[in-house]
Amino acid sequence: MNFEINWALVAPLLVIQAILMIIALFDLTKTEKTNGPKWMWVLIVIFINTLGPILYFIIGKKHS
């Protein structure tokens, strides 16, 4: 890409994505059981931007 990205503008997006990822990872270290293997969720949370943490919060956590 050869146009200038105003990083000050995009920074908040990256920060929010980072917060979501960190919370999800923090929760992963604390919960004992997840739906499906834990390492899979770690990969999903880290590598799938935004959607990864959301997916973890909605279907990854075991509610019982």
Place this chain on the structure above:
Amino acid sequence: MELLEVKSLTKSFGKHVAVNDLSFSIEEGRCVALLGANGAGKTTTLEMLASLQKPTNGSISFLSVEKRDYREYIGYLPQYPVFFPWMNAIEYLVLMGELSGLSKSKAVARANELLELLGIADAKKRKIGGYSGGMKQRLGIAQALIHEPKLLMLDEPVSALDPVGRREILELMKLLKETTTILFSTHILHDAEEVCDDVIMIHKGELAVTASLSELRRKHQEDVIIISADENLDAWAGSIENWNIVSKVISTNNKIEIYVKNVAEARNLLLVEITEKKLPITKFTVGQTSLEDLFMEVVGR
């Protein structure tokens, strides 16, 4: 005083009748066992008494008042107690205390008191999700007691526990029955005999027997003398059967069970018989039948 009175309580799920025309009453200050085999309708009965299920028919009156919301006077421990795993014990008990109508400060004080009493005070700041089965059972009892209920209902409080946990909970119930009326369900006669004053036996949803334990013992418990010998004594057993002090003789292999009406007299007579006839006995036991026979009779019929 009558705390709870149940009249022709019935619950049916479609065609299946879980509880049928059950009537009994619970006196204040008593410890009552609701005894029955698995599937006899114990949980359904308790849940109806705890207002968790609506009876299909019949009435429940609490302190002589019918159709009232008496939930603030009862504490209930379900068979499989559940909690919010993300809370710690103190938070949970305070929540339950406040929902029972206590003020926050009263609930906190009461929660600490109960955690101490039940021996889980060390773990009170830990998340309940990590508790063992025995700890959950104690916490379950604590939440039932939080508002000092008039009637404590426990659904199978000891059946899921190991022998040590079972012993501890039974001891705790003995302690609690000093101050609270208790109704608990169990399928194990031995547990009932150990702590309860009254027994309500149900079978297939119907009332089989309701009486005090002492009354049951008086009516159904017999003195028995058991004699074992080296050789078969069937002939002799037949000869004593028509003694008027003997009510029944059961002879199997080399063992004779003699049910007697007066144990002291029978013992002397039998001992004299044995020495006179030089019977080769190996064992002479004087004892009582357990209520097991009654229970089996009720459950097995």
Place this chain on the structure above:
Amino acid sequence: MKKWFVLHRKEWLEMTRNYKVIWIPLIFVLFGLMQPITSYYMPEILKNASNLPEGSVIEIPMPTSGEVLAQTLGQFNQMGILVLVLAFMGIVSSERKSGMLKAILVKPVRFSSYITAKWMSAVLLSVGAIFLGMLASWYYTVLLIGDYPFMNIVKGTSLYLIWIMFLLTFTVFLSTFLKSSGFVAAFTLLLSILLTLLTSLFEKYMEWSPAQLTNAAASLFISGKLEGPLMLPLITTVILTALILYLAATRKSSL
């Protein structure tokens, strides 16, 4: 009433412990920021993406601030509703499944208190999240595209939130009696899609539809004034919401 607040406080504690209080608003803020940024960079992205011969000029008109904000609303109406419905689908059903519902109702607590305390917590969190998201969107729109009156944001968003409340109430209602949370989410999303679709297809007959509120909010954002039906959908939505909430709060047989 005191017990209602105790139950309500428990909901907030739970939403804090499972981070809903953080991640739901963050997602809306993210959606809110994304829309103006994408609109702002769109001409350049297109210019770079297409292999046009040197010197050719493409005219892509920059959308107005109002259009960008309406697009944000559209985004909320798809992804946002999906997130909210999935987040709250188990609000009652999961506690009934685990047995917690019985553990609470054995205490002298009214079933209606239990339901409305939950309902209120879901509504408040959603309202807060959507407002934050719109606020973020408004801020970036003003920064990148052009000034826009703040009051229009408040009015439009408020109107839109009535539609959201309607859907949330429906979620809670289904959750009181459906066994599976998945069905709760599926049926609520189905209702949302169906209403939106039918409203745009049969505009004449669907003037009463709660989905009209989204259109009303969007038109308010774009043109600054309300176009199309307003009072009728407003009244039907409020009445329907109240009715569904009443049904949810009195369905004690669903224990």
